[in-house]
Amino acid sequence: MKADAAAADGSHDDFHAARLGDDAGDRPRKDVPHPKDAAEPDDVIHQPEDVDPDSSEELPGKAQRVDAEGGEKPMDAEPAQNKRAALVYNPTKVEPEELRGRVAELSKDAGWAEPLFYETTVDDLGDDATRAALDEKVDAVLVAGGDGTVRAVAEALTSTGVPLTILPSGTGNLLARNLYLPLDDTDTMIRATFEGDVHSIDTGLARIRRADGEIEEHGFSVMAGMGLDAAMIQNTRDDLKKQVGWVAYVDGAARSLVNAKPFRVMYQLNGHRLHSAKVQSVLFANCGALQGGVALIPDASIADGRLDVAVLQPTGVLGWLGVWRSIVWDNSVLRKFRAGRRVLERRKDSSVRYLRGTGIELATSPAQPIELDGDEFGEATRIYTSIIAGGLIVALPKGHDTSSI
Known part of the structure; x- marks a missing residue:
């Protein structure tokens, strides 16, 4: 993938071409910069905080x-x-x-x-x-x-x-x-x-560029994100998480929304044109389901060789209600029924935009928080995420139904 080379040496190489889903909307503006220019390091070096190790501070040391x-x-x-x-x-x-x-x-x-x-x-x-x-x-x-x-x-x-x-x-x-x-x-x-x-x-692959130009590469199994979702994870209290599990993220979300501000991103799906948008969060999903049966991306498959992207761009309180309706009600309830799917076909809602492809590059400035599979990974000015098709072999119980995977 040429995105890493571009991140490393500043070149403006084109992305690999790929067959992608519909990307209508957010027509590119002529005055918007290339992602490389939008992601130029600022004067502040944003070093990543220690990644929540999903472990205990009482257990230091290597493997x-x-x-x-x-x-x-x-x-x-x-x-x-x-x-x-x-x-x-x-x-x-x-x-x-x-x-x-x-x-x-x-x-x-x-x-x-x-x-x-x-x-x-x-x-x-x-x-x-x-x-x-x-x-x-x-x-x-x-x-x-x-x-x-x-x-x-x-x-x-x-x-x-x-x-x-x-x-x-x-x-x-x-x-x-x-x-x-x-x-x-x-x-x-x-x-x-x-x-x-x-x-x-x-499996997913995230290539991250920090504000100082440092490049890191990490895998993810479920989803990666930039923006509010990562801030929510950063603001989730560890003690509450241990007590009530994933419900603790509601507390983190409430505290993150107080100071949540949209930020401009430049993004480009492999083989498609450059776009600009103001967003609250961008999620890069290998899987579609969240806790509690919530379908973030109902058509996502963990074995289709495609990356599903959800761009959250609500405007005001009504916009956030649109995000909630789209994810919690439309995706998780209405889409299960034929009549509900007909309703959704007629509805136009720009609060959440869905994209699909083999990879996407996104750039912003100043740096924004990043998360991978629920762990905070500091801040970045640029992220390229892609899918390694069939990259992981998993063991399943004998006769396990794989038709919905």
């Missing part, structure tokens, strides 16, 4: 391996004759001893070697631990933790061909929900590693 009883083990494991799995888990989101015991027991029942166990820490959200497991030539990786842990492990497994088993834990479990996995049956998901089906799904 660490433990045995079935929790004792420390060297990172280099003894070779195994049979197939072997690795479990990467967040010890603050699970019962470690119980989980390790079940994975070890079911591995043995399946004729696999004793699994490798890796705990996440503040300095390793799970990606380094997963790479350590891959160095040991494991045949499968299980992950247990919140959305941040799943994101990090999935990023390390993308394009490796090693299957990922998701053991739902923590607050959101959005990837598990979009795969329609059982959220309260750990044994079924562990067994899926050894005797279940496998299915290829897409």
